[in-house]
Amino acid sequence: MVNPDNNAIVSIRGLSNAFDGRYVHRDLDLDVRPGEILGIVGGSGTGKSVLLRSIVGLQRPVAGEISLFGSDMASANETERLQIRQRIGVLFQQGALFSSLTVTENVSLPLIEHRGLSTRMAADIAAVKIAIAGLPPHAGDLYPADLSGGMIKRAALARALALDPDILFLDEPTAGLDPIGAAAFDQLLLTLRDAFGLTVLMVTHDLDSLHAACDRIAVLSQQQVLVVGPLAEVAQTDDSWIQSYFAGPRGRATAKSYPTDDNTASSGSHVKSDGFGSPPRRTND
Numbered sequence: 001m002v003n004p005d006n007n008a009i010v011s012i013r014g015l016s017n018a019f020d021g022r023y024v025h026r027d028l029d030l031d032v033r034p035g036e037i038l039g040i041v042g043g044s045g046t047g048k049s050v051l052l053r054s055i056v057g058l059q060r061p062v063a064g065e066i067s068l069f070g071s072d073m074a075s076a077n078e079t080e081r082l083q084i085r086q087r088i089g090v091l092f093q094q095g096a097l098f099s100s101l102t103v104t105e106n107v108s109l110p111l112i113e114h115r116g117l118s119t120r121m122a123a124d125i126a127a128v129k130i131a132i133a134g135l136p137p138h139a140g141d142l143y144p145a146d147l148s149g150g151m152i153k154r155a156a157l158a159r160a161l162a163l164d165p166d167i168l169f170l171d172e173p174t175a176g177l178d179p180i181g182a183a184a185f186d187q188l189l190l191t192l193r194d195a196f197g198l199t200v201l202m203v204t205h206d207l208d209s210l211h212a213a214c215d216r217i218a219v220l221s222q223q224q225v226l227v228v229g230p231l232a233e234v235a236q237t238d239d240s241w242i243q244s245y246f247a248g249p250r251g252r253a254t255a256k257s258y259p260t261d262d263n264t265a266s267s268g269s270h271v272k273s274d275g276f277g278s279p280p281r282r283t284n285d
């Protein structure tokens with residue numbers, strides 16, 4: 001039985017995932033607190049996406065317990081699982097919108113399927129979600145092929161928000177966006193967190209996002225969460241990958257861009273500002 005810690009909205013204990021006997025995670029623990037933006041980082045292949053997939057039920061672990069909103073997913077019955085799934089929003093890479101449907105139809109779909117709304121009512125609510133996601137009203141009539149990369153992310157976000165989730169799971173939400181679009185997306189996440197109390201768990205390689213948006217950062221390494229905490233603490237962890245990530249040339253350049261009390265670039269030591277009025281994003285990626 002999972003024992004949720006600190007009212008964690010997601011509580012993971014002893015999680016193991018393996019493919020053909022090769023372990024990606026072994027005995028991994030992690031808690032996600034309500035109202036936080038938690039960033040997951042780690043080297044390529046450390047299992048960040050597999051972790052997200054396990055939490056949202058797309059990957060069956062070989063061991064461990066995952067509790068969402070205090071309910072253990074493995075022992076939940078189908079009705080409970082459905083209720084839990086409706087409280088989560090997911091935005092995976094590429095957006096995964098239906099190409100044959102307009103943005104409004106894409107966002108309406110979960111409202112029609114899970115809330116039983118008429119097409120008309122669902123479209124009205126979809127219009128609100130599309131606006132919240134920062135798209136202009138006419139975007140609702142467009143098809144995914146007509147959208148820019150940034151607009152696709154926002155349309156996918158609008159769909160993820162359709163059912164008013166309590167938590168959003170995002171897999172590299174700023175990947176492929178230009179620096180201005182990526183910074184705007186970070187700000188949008190902060191606004192959603194602050195305005196709606198949304199909790200966000202996001203996998204990201206984006207150092208700017210870690211600085212601008214994340215309350216805490218979890219580093220995956222050696223099949224486990226090596227360290228989790230505010231960026232300033234994590235960046236000082238005595239680990240070679242963490243040091244090369246946060247205190248390497250890019251990590252130092254990013255840290256310099258963000259105002260802190262003690263912005264010593266060598267340690268990468270930094271606690272994020274309260275979000276709005278973010279500093280300029282680096283353009284030298």
Ligand SMILES: Nc1ncnc2c1ncn2[C@@H]1O[C@H](COP(=O)(O)OP(=O)(O)OP(=O)(O)O)[C@@H](O)[C@H]1O
Pocket residue numbers: 019024042043044045046047048049050051
């Ligand atoms: N369905 C699968 N079948 C077999 N192996 C898989 C499967 N899904 C993931 N893996 C393996 O699990 C490991 C972790 O994959 P994952 O995609 O979670 O890494 P990641 O940390 O997200 O990497 P990246 O940062 O490069 O996206 C990889 O070695 C990958 O090949």
